Amino acid sequence: MVVSNKGVLFKAIPTGHPVIGEHFEVVDRTIDIENFKLGENELLLKNAYISLDPYIRERMREPHIESYIPPFHVGKVMVGDGTSVVIKSTHPQYHEGDIVAGFTGWEEYTHIKENDEEMNATGRFCLNHAKDSSFPLTHHSHLLRIHGLTAYRGLINFGNPKKGETIFVSTAAGAIGHLVVQIAKIKGLYVVGSAGSDEKVDFLLNTLKIDAAFNYKKVNIDKALSKHCPDGIDIYFDNVGGEILDRVLLHCNRFARIVVCGMISQYNIRNRKEKYGIKNIDQVFAKSINIIGYLISDFWTINNDTFSKDMEEWLESGKLIYKEDVTIGIDNIPQAFLDMYAGKNLGKSAVKISDL
Amino acid sequence: MVVSNKGVLFKAIPTGHPVIGEHFEVVDRTIDIENFKLGENELLLKNAYISLDPYIRERMREPHIESYIPPFHVGKVMVGDGTSVVIKSTHPQYHEGDIVAGFTGWEEYTHIKENDEEMNATGRFCLNHAKDSSFPLTHHSHLLRIHGLTAYRGLINFGNPKKGETIFVSTAAGAIGHLVVQIAKIKGLYVVGSAGSDEKVDFLLNTLKIDAAFNYKKVNIDKALSKHCPDGIDIYFDNVGGEILDRVLLHCNRFARIVVCGMISQYNIRNRKEKYGIKNIDQVFAKSINIIGYLISDFWTINNDTFSKDMEEWLESGKLIYKEDVTIGIDNIPQAFLDMYAGKNLGKSAVKISDL
CATH class of the missing domain: 3.40.50.720 (NAD(P)-binding Rossmann-like Domain)
Incomplete structure (x- = not known):
């Protein structure tokens, strides 16, 4: 089963505003899911949502410049926080069908290795509780997690x-x-x-x-x-x-x-x-x-119970509205990313790549 | 008994570095101490030390500009923290011979009124304990008070x-x-x-x-x-x-x-x-x-017991050295003040006006 696996490639380091085609662009690729072989403790993810966040610009820098987050590598797919479904797993912590969140590629399918410097398998956040929740998946991905x-x-x-x-x-x-x-x-x-x-x-x-x-x-x-x-x-x-x-x-x-x-x-x-x-x-x-x-x-590592309790209560009671600005389709990631810096988004920017 | 009462007059608001003669200068004046009449709750102080502090520049400003400390008034004597002896008092809290610290004029003698906006009588800090102390008076004035x-x-x-x-x-x-x-x-x-x-x-x-x-x-x-x-x-x-x-x-x-x-x-x-x-x-x-x-x-108003205890112990044990840069004589205040901004002082800048 060879399917499309488009991805957003980091092509060159921008000195100012990134330009589509020059510094990053969507490239056509494919993946043979059926025959895709995982090594030990690895995952194959189908990405559902990619979160677009301002800090990502910091990663598009010269590798010798130190910063709070590692630089992207030219020639590789860009990486961000995302929500995905596990479609193959050799990792004991994750099973086929699990919903997970964490750093993933800006692509349709992402191969996660155990201790990749970009995308860590072990630290992936389980979102299976979203399956039975009254809140939409993106609420669990963003509002009830990083952004909230x-x-x-x-x-x-x-x-x-x-x-x-x-x-x-x-x-x-x-x-x-x-x-x-x-x-x-x-x-x-x-x-x-x-x-x-x-x-x-x-x-x-x-x-x-x-x-x-x-x-x-x-x-x-x-x-x-x-x-x-x-x-x-x-x-x-x-x-x-x-x-x-x-x-x-x-x-x-x-x-x-x-x-x-x-x-x-x-x-x-x-x-x-x-x-x-x-x-x-x-x-x-x-x-x-x-x-x-x-x-x-x-x-991440502190007790965030109060946060979860407060947020869910405020959401349910209507005291808090969560506004999302979701762009559809991997082809539109680059423009949605630039639109965020131009302030065109209202609320949280994200891109939907696929249904679960 | 008419004696000299030289003072440093604030003459004009500087836009950059203050210039002696143009923005401030020492003027000759006299005071008849014997016949000096105090109103109710007032003091006449003989100033011993004037503390020179960088913040004073902030007071030499246009009065309409808001800041954390009131502006000086053109035509009046400049004001700073000082250590003085009470030579006349109608204030129940202070007696002749008391050593006090607080805002005082850059002059030889200062007339303190009860609730003057510049120099408050009531809030004056009593330093009589300095009389029997093994530390010099200026240690009590500066190190064991504001600067320490x-x-x-x-x-x-x-x-x-x-x-x-x-x-x-x-x-x-x-x-x-x-x-x-x-x-x-x-x-x-x-x-x-x-x-x-x-x-x-x-x-x-x-x-x-x-x-x-x-x-x-x-x-x-x-x-x-x-x-x-x-x-x-x-x-x-x-x-x-x-x-x-x-x-x-x-x-x-x-x-x-x-x-x-x-x-x-x-x-x-x-x-x-x-x-x-x-x-x-x-x-x-x-x-x-x-x-x-x-x-x-x-x-000022919090409990500073730990501070006093620590500082006195460190001083006595020689763990802490207090360095003062004391200029002698009221005539030298303006230059010592400018020298502080030029970084010529080593340690705490002060001017000695008189013996107690």
């Missing part, structure tokens, strides 16, 4: 939110942002968000019902922050870095917390000399501000 | 030092820095400092015996940090901001703490657009860095 946890831990553990405080969230309609603003509302905060289109602002105000929102592309950021955060900012949940972070520093209250989840505005600027320079960093001591960076990968 | 506490709380409360970690301290031979490096040594850290002269580097290496030190004016900062912090930086105690902070971010280890005590390199740049832009701030999330700003004024 990123929003939850960032806000609760590092933002230390107190009822009545003002939180400002950038990319508030994005994968993490739209969860942060809702959890902040649940916690009794005054919630202000920025986003890059009027449609997103409308979503924030009329669907998520946060207190204030603005399109950062259409306003003077200083004036917008003065207007929408009249009592100053106690928590800034930063997804963008750059100019917005710089301006926010001037609007922070004493003892403000700046939780840095990511800085998407800077990811495509690879030359460090060209990155945006934060000039108002002196506000950190003038206002006793705490800036906290975190990577959600440090939280 | 700034170093101690910054490192212990926010740096969260662990034995064997690497700490890097900028202006390591300065008022706060030279205390931080020694406390860090006591706590078992690998201690690296930077300073702006070879004399200071010599002091750090041969008197304070820290592990490594360099003259930042003579080296490539990146190369110096790579050489002297071979295991990376776990704690950066930042007194300067600017380029050193920017470079340090690239040398931080995961979960590094950056304790921001001040940013002296930026104080004389009043136009925010001209301040140094920190380009490597993305390292905050890439390395899960925590940047913590603090103002020591938030620590």
Whole structure:
């Protein structure tokens, strides 16, 4: 049974924005599933969903540059978090038909070796409980796993939110942002968000019902922050870095917390000399501000029971809406990936590769 | 008894480095002490020591600019922390001969009113215990009060030092820095400092015996940090901001703490657009860095018994050396103040105005 196994190949290292065809592209390949032989402790996965996340740009770099995540190798298929079904297994932990999540190839079928540096077999997360769940599979893949946890831990553990405080969230309609603003509302905060289109602002105000929102592309950021955060900012949940972070520093209250989840505005600027320079960093001591960076990968091993309980309860009661922006088909991964950096997604970006 | 009462007048708001004569200068005045009449709850102080501190530049600003500390008023005497003796009092809390510390004028004699916005009578700190102490008065004025506490709380409360970690301290031979490096040594850290002269580097290496030190004016900062912090930086105690902070971010280890005590390199740049832009701030999330700003004024009201006990014990046992850079005479305040920004002081800058 020879079937299509298209994959997204990493072709060349981009210095700025990646270009389809030049730096990455979908290539036609096939796989003979019936005769596909696994070595010991290996898996063959059929990929159902691929998660598109801003950090992936960091992997498309020169291999000699150190970073928090390994670089991609030119000539290989790109890798990201994904949800898959096990179609062959020689690994005692996994069986045919299991639903698993973890790093997988941007391709239709992925061969997982036991201790591959990119895609680890042993650490794969079992999602079989999704089969009997009232929530869609993607809720289990993203919301109840990485993305929900990123929003939850960032806000609760590092933002230390107190009822009545003002939180400002950038990319508030994005994968993490739209969860942060809702959890902040649940916690009794005054919630202000920025986003890059009027449609997103409308979503924030009329669907998520946060207190204030603005399109950062259409306003003077200083004036917008003065207007929408009249009592100053106690928590800034930063997804963008750059100019917005710089301006926010001037609007922070004493003892403000700046939780840095990511800085998407800077990811495509690879030359460090060209990155945006934060000039108002002196506000950190003038206002006793705490800036906290975190990577959600440090939280896998802690007890996340409270997170699961809270999220499921909020989802079931309708207090929390999970917005997904799912593109269909492996051929559309490259464009969906670029659209994410252009801010075209509303909510969580993912690509559906196949049915289970 | 009419005596001299020279004072340092704030004449005009500087946009960059203050200039003696143009922005501030010593003026001749007199005071008739015998016939000086106090209102209710007032004091007349004879000033013994004036503390020169980098934050004072922040007060020489346009009054409409908000900041963490009130602006000076043009035409009035400048104000700073000082140690004085009470020579007249109508305040029930203070008596003639008491030694007190707190905000006082940069002048020979200061008239303290009960609730003056600049110099509060009620909150004055009693230093009568210094009369019977084996430590010099200035130890009580600075080391065992503001400056020691700034170093101690910054490192212990926010740096969260662990034995064997690497700490890097900028202006390591300065008022706060030279205390931080020694406390860090006591706590078992690998201690690296930077300073702006070879004399200071010599002091750090041969008197304070820290592990490594360099003259930042003579080296490539990146190369110096790579050489002297071979295991990376776990704690950066930042007194300067600017380029050193920017470079340090690239040398931080995961979960590094950056304790921001001040940013002296930026104080004389009043136009925010001209301040140094920190380009490597993305390292905050890439390395899960925590940047913590603090103002020591938030620590007056907490229990500082441990601080006093530790500092006195370290001083007595010779584990901690307190280095002062005392200029003699009120006429020399303006130059000593500028010398501090030029980094000419070794240890804590102060001016002796009179004997008690």
